[in-house]
Amino acid sequence: MTDATTNTNVQAAEGEARFGDYVALLKPRVMSLVVFTALVGLVVAPGGMSPMIGFTAILFIALGAGASGALNMWYDADIDLIMKRTRGRPVPSGRVEAGEALSVGVALSAISVAMLGLATNWVAAGLLAFTIFFYAVIYTMWLKRATPQNIVIGGAAGAFPPVIGWAAVTGDVSLEAVLMFGLIFMWTPPHFWALALFMKADYHEAKVPMLTVTHGRPETRRQIWIYSLLLAPVAIGLGLTSIGGPVYLSTAIVLNAIFLRHAFAVRGRDEAMAEADGYAAEKRLFRFSLYYLFLHFGALLGDAGLRMTGLLGG
């Protein structure tokens, strides 16, 4: 293409993507959680690895998560266009074509899986490939639009990074890795449903079956309470494994007691009470759930630090 032809297409190219739009396809905010939990999985795993290999592993786990985000944006462009929260994303806004998002997603998936396999081992790479497949195909293409349990299923994809980090070091998946998975998996529903209660999201217009819409808000409150009850033993149980210690165990006991108290408060309210105080209890539970996950994984790092300095034996 010559410059002359380029200039005749200036109007058409006004919405042309910047590099940042391609970065936005990878959902950088989601990647930050992936990086943190994968890092913890990698650090607490027995054996250790060279910092350069560890850095590479985290980078390509994050890139794999980003690739699944791009595939999600490619497939969900139709509903992203309907919902206010997602209307400004690169594909629905027209800055990036859907086909480009698909290409970026597929290419980065292949690169991240291959590089993780070469840098660490093929168990970790296989888990990363499965996570991308699970999020892009099982969740995005199939179950997200088919069941109100979509948040529960989507949570599984977000729960894999610490398992991949663990497998990158050990080459297998043990009880500790499964419980780290369980912690994020059981945490996701109360976290998102608390948000769904006070964010009047427009999932209904987009025909995405959210629990708040399909089963009503009282049932959502009950489900939050049930998942919070199931979450506590998983979180505390992790402290009794080889990667737990006094820091994690004491943190988990305190945090789960507070989490249950907040979840119980949400359970005992109706919409009139929530409207009256501007969804204060629901917002408290949501905010606390953010600290909850961060502090649990931070506490695992704390115990790993104690172990490395010899203060905790092992």
Add this chain to the structure above:
Amino acid sequence: MPITETHELHKRRFGRNLGVALSLVAFATIVFGLTIAKIREGSTMEAFDHQPRVSITPLVEDGQ
């Protein structure tokens, strides 16, 4: 319009090209760093190559 004139479009494309170039440089650097780390870690650097390699043949102890 002279074809040498720089339009805002060209600036945007330059930014995108620069991003791609830096990503490629970063990728090459990571592969290089990873190679060095693997070598330092003592990963196997020799393997079967369609002919016997003395350097990777298991040692036979005396008397066997």
